[in-house]
Amino acid sequence: MHTLNPSKIRAAAHRAMAIAALHANSSLATRLARFNSHMAKARALEAAGGAQ
Numbered sequence: 001m002h003t004l005n006p007s008k009i010r011a012a013a014h015r016a017m018a019i020a021a022l023h024a025n026s027s028l029a030t031r032l033a034r035f036n037s038h039m040a041k042a043r044a045l046e047a048a049g050g051a052q
Contacts, residue, residue: 007049014042 021034 005049007045011042011045011049014038014045018042 015038018035018038021031021038024031024034
């Protein structure tokens with residue numbers, strides 16, 4: 001059985017927030033900053049938590 005890894009779930013949530021940030025009604029600079037911030041968190045969680 002596969003068990004859900006909390007860091008993998010959080011990484012997926014940050015990826016979803018990153019995509020949502022691209023579609024937000026704000027300036028391009030703001031959307032890009034939010035996207036990059038969430039993607040950095042997702043990558044860090046995957047690297048630290050061993051998510052695959």
